[in-house]
Amino acid sequence: MNSLLKKTIFALSCMATSVTFAADAPHWTYDEQNVWGEIPSSLTPPGLPPYTECGLGQKQSPVDLGSTKLVASTNALKMQYLAEPLVISNNGHTLKVNTTTGSLNIGNEQYSLLQYHIHAPSEHVLNGKTYPAEIHFVHSTPDGKLAVVGVFIEEGKVNPEFQKILAHSPNQVQDVTVQGVTINPINLLPSSSIDRNKFFLYSGSLTTPPCTEGVNWYVLKKPIQLSKTQISTFETFYSDNARPNQPLNGRQVLEKQ
């Protein structure tokens, strides 16, 4: 009897321990996207909208950009990105470069560049075509309006600026400030300002929890190039960190040529 009681207590202790570990684990993974919307508020960062938007939202991202409506004119994008010390975060979901400078002007509105990060394969697709990767440049206005510029990545020439990210990214979840190295995100965009103003535009959401809507997306039509080795090197950090396409639900994707 005593033996059985001890075994029972041990089993219950193990269960309690595993619950504790589960609570310390990352709150979401790409393998469990179907339950992002069910993550309880008790496990999410305080002060954020509930993650239910991931499951219930009707204007979610990413989308297939293939069905578009041409627009003759819309506000131009003016990226004013600057070189700054390289600060990289391997955050368990992607490689993210933190920024403190850089701005994006869209019409009369000025957005600050918050950070940029990479998904592989691309999250947005074009008529069903997926690119090897996609960079998201995340911007906000002082009152909290978000605009994300998406840049497709195709296989081609080496991009020296991207190599800085690959060369200095930590293998574990960690933030690092790389001494003596600067990076200018303008070199991760198409080189021509004309190409930087040919884009798809639609209203969507964050592509990761809390999947908040009201995000204006500008996905550039012209991809940038990385070498095959650079793409595969990124994939040694993260592959399949992409959310699948979400229904448009009547939204119109605009195309600026």
Place this chain on the structure above:
Amino acid sequence: MKHILAGLILSMLFAPVMAEEQSQPTQPTTTSSPSPDKKADTTKPEEKTNIVDFCRTHTC
């Protein structure tokens, strides 16, 4: 006695699940009724600020 202990373990295993099911709030009525635009407006101003801070430090 073994049966009693087995019953105790089973009740402890299922009690949290049952409690969660009971306390699970009914899904917000936003599931089907409001228009997407109206739903997008439900983000509170302080939440927008928090999302900006969140985006600065997390993937988003």
